Structures are given as structure tokens and as C-alpha cells.
Amino acid sequence: MPIENNFQHDELSRKNxxxxxTTAELATSPSPDSPEWVDAMAQCGSKVSQxxxxxxxxxxxxxxxxxxxxxxxxxxxxxxxxxxxxxxxKHDSVLNYCVEINRLENExxxxxxxxxxxxxxxETDPISLIKLKELYEVLETATDKAxxxxxxxxxxxxxxx
Numbered sequence: 001m002p003i004e005n006n007f008q009h010d011e012l013s014r015k016n017x018x019x020x021x022t023t024a025e026l027a028t029s030p031s032p033d034s035p036e037w038v039d040a041m042a043q044c045g046s047k048v049s050q051x052x053x054x055x056x057x058x059x060x061x062x063x064x065x066x067x068x069x070x071x072x073x074x075x076x077x078x079x080x081x082x083x084x085x086x087x088x089x090k091h092d093s094v095l096n097y098c099v100e101i102n103r104l105e106n107e108x109x110x111x112x113x114x115x116x117x118x119x120x121x122x123e124t125d126p127i128s129l130i131k132l133k134e135l136y137e138v139l140e141t142a143t144d145k146a147x148x149x150x151x152x153x154x155x156x157x158x159x160x161x
Contacts, residue, residue, distance in 0.1 A: 036148075036152050037152040037153075039148075040145055040146075040151075041145075043145040043148070044074075044142050044145035044146045044148075047139070047142035047145055048142050050138050051071070051138045051139050051142065054131070054135050054138060058135070060132075060135065064115070064132060066111055066112070066114070066118075066136060067115075067132075067136065067139060069111050070111055070115075070136065070139035070140060070142075071139060073104050073107055073108045073111070073143055074142050074143055074146065076104055077105070077143060077146040077147075077150075078146065080097045080098075080100050080101045080150070081101065081149060081150065081153075083097055084097035084098060084101075084150065088157070091157050091160070094153055094154070094156075094157045095154060097150070097153075098150040098151070098153055098157075101146055101150035102147055102150065104143065105143045105144060105146065105147040108139075108140050109140065109143075111140075112137065112140035115136050116133055116136055116137075119132055119133055119136075
């Protein structure tokens with residue numbers, strides 16, 4: 001997927017078409033060893049852990065399909081983060097990996113919204129509804145945090161371009 005087709009997660013898309021980032025904006029981009037990077041990665045891991053705790057705490061015997069799909073998206077995002085970090089020094093396809101992480105986060109949004117909608121349409125037990133809704137939301141938030149990590153990497157690449 002070409003980078004220019006999907007930059008909505010980047011600072012570029014928050015501006016009017018044709019506007020460019022200034023040098024001052026680029027200078028404020030965090031580095032991969034910055035508190036922003038550490039925080040994004042820690043929060044992503046924390047959300048994955050929280051999802052596991054909820055499975056145990058709420059005695060969810062089998063993960064619903066939507067939870068499995070969200071977990072799979074998180075794994076695929078991590079599969080993109082690893083080579084993005086590895087390629088950071090040479091800027092080797094880092095932006096392409098970041099775009100894919102964003103696309104996966106958008107996919108997770110759709111999966112979570114759909115799953116929560118189905119819950120409210122079909123689940124008759126309010127306790128089960130609350131448990132599953134919370135599980136979906138925690139997993140989806142993990143995908144947001146992986147995207148935050150990708151945004152840090154993207155900022156590093158743009159800063160040094």
C-alpha cells in the first residue's frame with residue numbers, strides 16, 4: 001500500500017491539503033527511546049495484560065470470535081512494529097509499516113464497534129454484556145496504543161528526513 005494513500009493517523013492529515021509540516025513541528029517529534037515511545041509500548045502491553053486478566057476474572061471460558069479477531073490484529077500490529085523499529089536507523093520502509101499499523105487499528109475499530117453492536121442486539125444477560133463489552137474495549141484500546149507507538153516511529157522518520 002503506498003504511503004500517500006493513508007496518512008490519516010499522521011500530523012499531515014490534520015492540516016488543510018497542501019499544508020506542510022514546519023521545521024519547528026518536526027523538531028518536537030519524539031525519539032524511539034523517548035518517554036512517548038516507552039509509554040505507548042507500556043500501555044499497549046498493559047492493555048493486552050488487562051484483557052487476559054478479564055478473561056480469568058470474568059470466567060470467560062472461550063474467547064468470542066470478535067475478541068479473537070482483535071487479539072489477532074494486535075499480534076499483526078506487533079509483527080509490523082518489530083521490523084519498523086529494526087529498520088529505523090536506515091529508514092527502511094518504516095513509514096509503510098506505520099501505515100499498516102494504522103490500517104490494522106482502523107480494522108480493530110470496525111471489529112469492536114460491530115461486536116459491541118451485536119452484543120446490544122443479541123445478548124440478553126446484562127452481566128455477560130458488560131463483561132464482553134469491557135473485554136472488546138480493552139482489546140481495541142491496545143490497538144490504539146500500538147498505533148501510538150507507530151506514530152512515535154513515524155515522527156522520528158519525518159524529523160530526520
